[in-house]
Amino acid sequence: MSTTEQTTMNPEVVALGDPDLSFSFGERRTLMNFLQTVTLWILAGIAAIPLISVLWMLISRGGLRISTAIFTELPPAPFEQGGGIGNAIVGTLVMVAIASLISIPIGILGGLYTGLLNPDSRISALIRFVGKVLTGFPSILSGVFVYAWLVIVMKTYSAIAGGVSLSILMLPTVLLTAEQAFRMVPQRMKDAAYGMGCNSTQVATKIVLPTALPGVMTGVMLAVAGASGESAPLLFTALFSNYWIGSFTEPTASLSILIYNFSAMPYENQIELAWTASLVLVLIVLVFNILSRSFGTRRV
Amino acid sequence: MSMEMEMNKLEATAAQQAAGDVAIGANIDKIYYGDFLAVRDAAVDIEKGKITGFIGPSGCGKSTVLRSLNRMNDLIPIFRLEGHVHFLGQDVYGKNVDPVVVRRHIGMVFQQPNPFSMSIFENVAFGLRLNGFKGDISGRVEKALRRAALWNEVKDKLKQNGLSLSGGQQQRLCIARAIATEPTVLLMDEPCSALDPIATRQIEELMLQLKKDYTVAIVTHNMQQAIRVADKTAFFSVDMTQGGRTGFLVEVGDTKQVFENPKENLTKEYLSGEFS
Numbered sequence: 001m002s003t004t005e006q007t008t009m010n011p012e013v014v015a016l017g018d019p020d021l022s023f024s025f026g027e028r029r030t031l032m033n034f035l036q037t038v039t040l041w042i043l044a045g046i047a048a049i050p051l052i053s054v055l056w057m058l059i060s061r062g063g064l065r066i067s068t069a070i071f072t073e074l075p076p077a078p079f080e081q082g083g084g085i086g087n088a089i090v091g092t093l094v095m096v097a098i099a100s101l102i103s104i105p106i107g108i109l110g111g112l113y114t115g116l117l118n119p120d121s122r123i124s125a126l127i128r129f130v131g132k133v134l135t136g137f138p139s140i141l142s143g144v145f146v147y148a149w150l151v152i153v154m155k156t157y158s159a160i161a162g163g164v165s166l167s168i169l170m171l172p173t174v175l176l177t178a179e180q181a182f183r184m185v186p187q188r189m190k191d192a193a194y195g196m197g198c199n200s201t202q203v204a205t206k207i208v209l210p211t212a213l214p215g216v217m218t219g220v221m222l223a224v225a226g227a228s229g230e231s232a233p234l235l236f237t238a239l240f241s242n243y244w245i246g247s248f249t250e251p252t253a254s255l256s257i258l259i260y261n262f263s264a265m266p267y268e269n270q271i272e273l274a275w276t277a278s279l280v281l282v283l284i285v286l287v288f289n290i291l292s293r294s295f296g297t298r299r300v
Numbered sequence: 301m302s303m304e305m306e307m308n309k310l311e312a313t314a315a316q317q318a319a320g321d322v323a324i325g326a327n328i329d330k331i332y333y334g335d336f337l338a339v340r341d342a343a344v345d346i347e348k349g350k351i352t353g354f355i356g357p358s359g360c361g362k363s364t365v366l367r368s369l370n371r372m373n374d375l376i377p378i379f380r381l382e383g384h385v386h387f388l389g390q391d392v393y394g395k396n397v398d399p400v401v402v403r404r405h406i407g408m409v410f411q412q413p414n415p416f417s418m419s420i421f422e423n424v425a426f427g428l429r430l431n432g433f434k435g436d437i438s439g440r441v442e443k444a445l446r447r448a449a450l451w452n453e454v455k456d457k458l459k460q461n462g463l464s465l466s467g468g469q470q471q472r473l474c475i476a477r478a479i480a481t482e483p484t485v486l487l488m489d490e491p492c493s494a495l496d497p498i499a500t501r502q503i504e505e506l507m508l509q510l511k512k513d514y515t516v517a518i519v520t521h522n523m524q525q526a527i528r529v530a531d532k533t534a535f536f537s538v539d540m541t542q543g544g545r546t547g548f549l550v551e552v553g554d555t556k557q558v559f560e561n562p563k564e565n566l567t568k569e570y571l572s573g574e575f576s
Binding site for chain 1: 370372375400401403404407408410412414415416417418426427430431474477478481
């Protein structure tokens with residue numbers, strides 16, 4: 001159909017003239033779009049300022065003391081020079097490991113129950129509710145709880161008590177993310193497994209767990225990262241120690257408590273070490289966060 | 301259906317099974333979901349080495365009946381079946397029957413392609429490993445993929461995830477997975493409804509190939525597909541008179557007869573409505 005033909009058929013279309021498709025700031029719509037984009041960039045920049053300035057402060061003040069001694073030596077006595085935070089790094093890792101050993105199996109099995117085996121039962125609803133309440137549980141109360149039930153009974157502060165109180169904080173994160181990951185496994189995949197002649201246990205172990213693993217690992221890593229930075233639950237449970245960890249049943253050093261103790265001391269050396277410990281702690285948390293993201297982006 | 305007819309049918313089924321040409325003899329009186337009567341009076345034989353097509357309007361219970369044959373419906377807690385489904389002479393709803401074992405002998409291909417999130421090879425090897433197969437797994441995997449007409453497309457990427465394939469390839473992978481364990485019967489629940497016409501064509505050709513080694517029962521929405529692939533056709537319809545939507549079997553016979561010279565008026569009406 002030619003243009004002349006169209007003209008005779010529908011003159012109104014031609015009355016608008018040839019369309020002007022070029023870009024122009026003069027239009028209200030374009031201007032608003034530009035202004036809003038700029039505003040959002042500025043707001044995003046403001047939001048990033050605290051994070052960047054904290055990181056900058058940690059690197060500039062804590063980075064000064066980074067050396068092998070930091071990782072291999074014990075904290076110094078007052079007026080002593082040098083020293084390191086090796087025992088606190090080991091202590092934090094040991095207690096997070098204990099907490100993981102407790103919370104990951106319980107969390108994943110609980111998630112299997114609420115997400116796969118019996119999602120609609122009352123028990124599942126209860127577990128879910130308790131999990132969500134525990135997510136907002138004040139971390140210091142976890143310490144108080146373990147103090148009452150473990151520290152007093154064992155008559156000593158210990159790495160075990162510290163690990164248990166951290167596990168209480170990790171459990172809801174592991175459980176709720178594991179449940180979500182299990183629920184994300186498509187029903188048709190489970191049908192296929194049943195159709196191949198799997199029983200419920202085989203469907204769970206051969207199909208649901210492997211398929212949901214990246215999601216589960218994301219939750220685990222987030223929980224580990226969160227637990228590594230906790231200080232309140234350790235105050236009443238692991239206390240602190242100036243020595244290397246010798247057994248799981250003695251007071252144990254941790255990075256967060258070391259920061260808390262040393263930053264309040266009037267000695268320059270200890271204050272510097274507190275900064276360095278902060279940097280190390282942030283790096284540990286960062287590593288676990290990056291790990292969790294790398295698991296999360298893996299294709300399911 | 302009168303008692304006498306019922307008895308005659310049962311005897312006929314028993315006789316045919318004794319003769320050895322019936323793989324699954326279904327005599328389903330009623331299927332309930334809770335209080336809801338989903339299907340009534342469905343007696344159909346799945347004959348060995350043939351393709352039996354289940355056709356009918358939506359909600360007529362053809363998928364429900366198909367899924368009852370290998371006890372897939374047991375996964376729905378409120379499901380209840382009255383009647384018998386005889387698989388090579390044994391009642392799959394018998395007292396001591398383990399539904400898990402039934403499903404290992406009666407394979408299933410689903411409406412949506414549903415490969416596992418694992419490599420192409422492991423998808424096909426899944427059933428073999430599940431059954432503790434000790435022999436040449438890679439040989440069996442290759443054989444199954446060849447039979448599913450997928451080998452040439454995937455032989456160089458067996459380690460890739462099964463989900464990376466296209467929809468039609470995924471469905472053929474699911475067929476390969478289902479036949480790798482050499483099940484006696486293959487149930488297909490609208491296997492082409494999520495596929496484009498080319499992939500559909502491939503699956504149909506594949507079914508005609510599979511017929512040589514397997515017994516196949518297929519649910520389809522597509523009349524033309526039933527005509528193209530099915531040797532026997534079972535026509536189901538919906539009965540809305542009793543307030544609910546209850547499916548039932550109208551007639552079953554050779555595909556040519558059912559389409560060209562249906563015995564029942566319901567079939568005639570449905571077919572003419574479809575084609576007009």
